[in-house]
Amino acid sequence: MILFPAIDILGTKAVRLYKGDYNKVTVYSDRPWEFAEDFVKKGCTAIHIVDLDGARTGETINIHILKRISEVKGLYSEIGGGIRNMETVERYLDAGVSRVILGTAALKDPVFLKEAVRKHGSKIAVGVDLKDGKVAVKGWLETSEKDGIEFLKDLEEIGVESVIVTDISRDGAMKGTNVDLYKRIKNEVSLKVTASGGVSSLLDIKALKALDIYGAIIGKAYYTGDIKLEDALEACR
16 A cells, blocks of 8 residues: 655645635645655655645646655655646646646546546546545535545546545544545445545554555644654555
């Protein structure tokens, strides 16, 4: 299982939101790329980045920071947040990002999703944010009527290879990951699933590892010191 430590960017700073609430922000650094450098030193090979400004506006105002992070050698990087057209996809890929994550656009604009997958293949992933089993969109500001499992099956049919599934109710809340949700998803689809939201202890990581899923994202628990990165990496192995 691959460990993806997360960097969420808002106003050029590394932050964390509580349950996706832009009014509940904790700032960790105004130099996000230094986290990426530290991740590599500790043995990480991948990083998950969310552009929270992009999620709200659809603009790539933080792309200069993405370039700095992408320059860190030995790090596979993925970016999500407000990516709604091919121009934005290719701006990020040209900036050195390894994989681009489509969110709202994957649900709202299936023509764009299909074209992105056709053109860029495994460099396209889809972020599936769930709230009470339904797909949330627009930076978690809205909840659609689309059932999460149904949507994952649709993505598999289109040819998407990788998905990042977040249980919003667990994200940043330090309440543990939703193992039952990921177990159900594993039984329903053959996608490469990365678990996000609520990974707050080594027990969470070990439980996800036991499911044999593709990856796990660690966010707040790392920044608060509840999980040491070295221990998390060992649990993933």
